[in-house]
Amino acid sequence: MLDAGELCQGAFEYFRLSHNSPLSILISHLHGDHVYGLAPLIESLQLAGRKTPIEVVGPLGLEEIIPLRNIAKANFTIRVIELSSPEGVFTIDDKEGIRAVYVQSPHSHVSYSYIIETKEKIRLNGEKLQREGIPGRLRRRLIEKGYVRFRGRQYQLEDFISEKIPGLKIAYSGDTLPNARFGAKSYRADLLIHESTFAFQDREGREEVAHSSASEAAYLARLAKVNVLVLTHFSTRYTDLSLLLEEARLIFARSILAQKGLIIEIFVKRPRLIRVIFPPPST
Incomplete structure (x- = not known):
């Protein structure tokens, strides 16, 4: 969520989002039209039974505008990151x-x-992987780590890339x-x-x-x-x-x-x- 103006909690209902949807809130600055909806949003999520954590990021002083009672009552973790x-x-x-x-x-x-x-996104050359006999279970590891070892040989990711998106x-x-x-x-x-x-x-x-x-x-x-x-x-x-x-x-x-x-x-x-x-x- 980019900023939290008044009535922003209505977006969850309007767009039919789950109250447990992953949520990071990025606050640009602390003027009222950008933050006055933050406390009501947290309270609405609490009443809806949210369990998953949320993260709120913004300038120094952000933590002061989130009432302690909201944090104390919440059944989910509220992580506040202040940028300096x-x-x-x-x-x-x-x-x-x-x-x-x-x-x-x-x-x-x-x-x-x-x-x-x-x-x-990286798309691999399936035909080349098949020729080398690299099984499907190792392909995600190849993308994540950049290499895999198989049958005593090390294979590099760049040798199997067909497209980068x-x-x-x-x-x-x-x-x-x-x-x-x-x-x-x-x-x-x-x-x-x-x-x-x-x-x-x-x-x-x-x-x-x-x-x-x-x-x-x-x-x-x-x-x-x-x-x-x-x-x-x-x-x-x-x-x-x-x-x-x-x-x-x-x-x-x-x-x-x-x-x-x-x-x-x-x-x-x-x-x-x-x-x-x-x-x-x-x-």
Whole structure:
């Protein structure tokens, strides 16, 4: 979960997620619209009978906003990780090969952007493995360790690779001014979720506000050569968001607006296939 705004617990019901689904919550910064849903979410999971641990990652001070009563009452472990360095990497799921890269972002408070990555998929040459007589039970070990010993001989992984497919890569800006460092780490991301608080034309006189415009988000998406840009975090001054979308698409055509119920499916294959499913129009 990327940030925990108010009523975020409703996403579990909306998308029909199990209350015991694996869960890591990455908090960009400690402004209310990004964390006020954290305590209610933990309480909702407790009431639903969750048993599996959750992990919450964010800036220093994160632990103070999770009431002790929530931790004491929970039937599951709540692990809190506070980030203190400007950038780095941490593991989300070692078994599944999921990690997150973080980089500090220019905002009015200490804030982080995240890039979530999965390890690449390796496809082996089955015919060559069969010719060498390497049994199926050793093939996973070959991928995981890079070599296997069989019948007194050592076999190297690189001798049996038929294809490498890049892993999943999702970049999330949080609240930020345009940040070249984040853009560099987002290079060729499948999905870039970037704040677009203003239209560029409305930036004048708001230079002190540490947010990005739709065109700035689109320009970063183009430079980073991402596949799809999702614009989010819109100022309430806009009742019609088409202005922001049109502004972004002039620079980066594969831009869409974040909205409740939006589903983006990414198929890790060659060529990449990304399917966007928009929610039905509200009546």
